[in-house]
Amino acid sequence: MRHPETIANQPAKRAPAGCNRPVMTHLAEDEREQLEEIAELEMRSLSSTARMLLIRGIEQYKAETEKASRS
Numbered sequence: 462m463r464h465p466e467t468i469a470n471q472p473a474k475r476a477p478a479g480c481n482r483p484v485m486t487h488l489a490e491d492e493r494e495q496l497e498e499i500a501e502l503e504m505r506s507l508s509s510t511a512r513m514l515l516i517r518g519i520e521q522y523k524a525e526t527e528k529a530s531r532s
Contacts, residue, residue: 476512486511 488496500510 476509480512484515 496507496510496514499514500507503510503513505513
């Protein structure tokens with residue numbers, strides 16, 4: 462039986478493989494605070510949280526645009 466102190470810690474992956482195209486953006490103070498709150502709730506880094514929200518936003522944008530084009 463292995464004890465927790467004998468298990469080697471795995472290094473945290475910062476982003477999925479192939480994520481090598483950084484994007485810089487500026488946030489207002491209240492936007493940054495909201496991002497920090499979400500990151501804490503999700504137990505993610507700020508970068509990981511921003512990436513998650515960006516991907517969700519892109520998906521929502523595509524869905525809305527596709528819906529509008531069918532109307």
